Amino acid sequence: MSAAAGTAAGVAAKEAARADKAMVSIQYLRAIAALMVVLLHLGVQWQRLGYQGAWPGWLAGGVDVFFVISGFIMWTTTAARPTTPTDFYVRRIVRIVPLYWLLTVLTVTIMLVAPQAVQSSRYDGWHTVASFLFLPSVNAGTGQIEPVVIPGWTLNYEMFFYLLFGLTLRWREGWRLAASALALGAPVLWQAWTGKAGGIWLFYTSDIVLEFVLGMALGCAYAHGRLNPGRAAGWCLLAGGGVALAVCGGLGMSRLLTMGLPAAAILAGALALERARAVPQWPWLQRLGDASYSLYLLHPMVLSATVQLWRRGGWVNGLGAQLAYSALALAAVIVAALICYRGLEQPLTRILSRRLRPVTRTRPAGP
Template sequence: MSNWLSAQPECQWFQLARRKDGLMDIFTIQYLRSMAAMRVVAVHLYPQLERMGYNGYWLQWLASGVDIFFVLSGFLMWVTTCNKKIGVWDFYRRRIVRIVPLYWVLTSVAVAVMLIAPQLLQSKSFDLLNVVSSYFFFMTPNPQGLVEPVLTVGWTLNYEMMFYVIFGIALLMPTTWRFATVTVVFLSMSMVGWFFVDTSAPSVLASYTSDIVLEFVLGMGIGVWFTRSDKRGSARLGWMLIIGGLSVIALLSVIAPPGTSRLLVQGVPAAAIVMGAILLDRFNVLPRVSWLHKLGDASYSIYLSHAFVLSALSQVWRKLHLDALPGGWVGFCVVGMLTSTVVGILVYHWLERPLIRFFKRPSKPLVPQLVNARSAAGL
């Protein structure tokens, strides 16, 4: 174990990842980010379809897009700090600049709509504690009893911020100890949830002790392996991991008993998918598809904004009685996916990027000469 975690003289993965311009550019990670965002949008079509009267089967396992995001986050945090002496506050500042501005803006939009025209949010009502907690990434129940922030999709950011806090503290330690520190903390929290917390109903304690946080550890583990000089792998293995991961997620969504750990049903297969994609990048198997790369850039904006788009589109769709037309539900799905994508890209160019530029002060890159804002998977 100690040998596996031992620090290398240099993170060999960065050498492999260099392109002609000398920058780290992980195309397959960008592809994964775009795919993960689209999967989440697809899952959130279903509540709107229910309001139109549809109550049939839906591909709920597409929610694994979130698990892919978590694994990617763990991987990227590891490889961009490996064997680097990073200031904790500088790390926190970078993470805050990357995550908070757009989230606060869209949360403020949701709060404003909640106060001015609550009927547009369909199921939301104002609660001061929940609103304040949403801005500061604390998990609290909303008026419906669900542990969700005002901007519902922000529940994932609560976990991201918790991961950043713990990972930042681990940066005070040598690289050799960072992985073990984060693992012990998250494993301890998860064990409390496994053995002492009733997870059959939503609660703040159940949320904080969810084993979903171990998906960050899985991503870090992939990073530890991939920054070693003696790693193994092949393009064939990459394809096997991706196909196997997708198949397992789909299969377990059908056969896994209710209440089965999300870590097992979606987290571990998501880690296989991420590892497979990284292997494909390492061996230059896939072509560089610029529009997929750009979609990956915009994935955070798509993720945060699509709930507004689908809610508004659903109400227009029903008001025009388009849901009553033959194929109306299918049409809504197609238009919903396309509109969410276009709006997300616009939000990225007109809001997310300008906000990051505004709040980002010039500073020494975490990985000199290797990381740029677009290419390093959204860092």
């Protein structure tokens, strides 16, 4: 290896290692994305309180921000620390599965013991099994392809992405990106060309999966020092992506175009500000970003519980009551998420990571 190539490789490793340490801007975006999804689902509770007006559907773009971030993080962390597929899979399982399974068990238990307390799901044997296995299955309560813990439909996509991405880890960087893009994109192109996909297969052919590719491409550019447009451009990308998401997010067109690309612009802007050291210090938002996974998974349960208690209290409906309920519900969601993160998610991840460390021995990736 030449001196120049060695220097470039060193720079790439250092830049990727920064991403592995959960950059502040990434944590901010995780918090904001999770809150967007919470606010989206708050609209359902407003309807249960008598509201019949419109609700901003573009808030669903929080999921797209998560997907782009996921592609970015998977790329940069594996570039910084060459790893085997087994190591990668174990780390992802330790990070994703324990809390999700615990909340699935809790929800199924409530369905069986107190079904009247569950507003949007009904127990079904196969649906429950599929939920544990991260397989898409129709939720009898909603009629949608959603697991027992409804926000977990995104985890079905995440696990699909992890499965494909892990298989490429022994390849060189350029091949890895191309192979991942091809594996994710081929079903999407096939469905768009033939229009024959339906049912569960339609789930995997949604162009939302290409948002992982956008994140990987940003990760590759960032790791090699190619994403450095400056502070002004960073703010423009961040603001422009946010405006584009708000304007285009509810149009019902291609999700990749109307939500994925704006989400990628938002992440690119945040990374540019990170590189320029222009990210403000907001510890409270960073802590919420740390707890974003708990916030994302737990919020439907908390919203459902709070709206049922609110209705039983006999408070009068109307805008004032709905705003008061919203403040109470958001506070309850945030507090519950922070408690869940500190009391369950963080300890479980730490314990399982320690126990599985002898199994996950990192070795250099193959050519």
